[in-house]
Amino acid sequence: MEASKDRMSDLESGMVTIIRIFHKYSGHKCKLKKAELKELINHEMNHFIMKIQENDTLDELFADLDQNGDLEIDFKEFITLISMVTSACHELFIPTH
Numbered sequence: 001m002e003a004s005k006d007r008m009s010d011l012e013s014g015m016v017t018i019i020r021i022f023h024k025y026s027g028h029k030c031k032l033k034k035a036e037l038k039e040l041i042n043h044e045m046n047h048f049i050m051k052i053q054e055n056d057t058l059d060e061l062f063a064d065l066d067q068n069g070d071l072e073i074d075f076k077e078f079i080t081l082i083s084m085v086t087s088a089c090h091e092l093f094i095p096t097h
Contacts (some may be wrong), residue, residue, distance in 0.1 A: 022078050031072035034062050048089050 008016070025040040026032045032040065038058050042051045052058050065077045073081075 018079075018082060019075075022075055026075075031070075031074050032078065033072055034058060037062060037065075037073055045085065048085050 021040065021044055022032075023030070025036045025044075038052050041049055052061070061081075062073070065073050065081055067077055067080075068074075
């Protein structure tokens with residue numbers, strides 16, 4: 001994506017960050033294998049999701065996300081995870097005033 005003349009909004013910057021993080025772990029194939037998903041969650045989401053230690057936990061999460069059953073997580077499936085975690089954490093960031 002080329003830099004625009006105007007500064008991106010915070011929301012747009014966040015969206016770009018999500019895309020870049022996905023590609024950092026998925027590489028040129030644009031899909032995450034189970035080990036790559038675990039690494040991404042443990043390194044990039046460890047304040048919102050407890051580190052995945054157990055394979056059963058990873059297997060269950062992966063199966064829930066892998067909607068097309070191809071044993072990889074594509075970007076649309078990854079966005080489901082981002083959406084679920086963001087929704088679950090929303091209440092932590094509600095302004096109190």
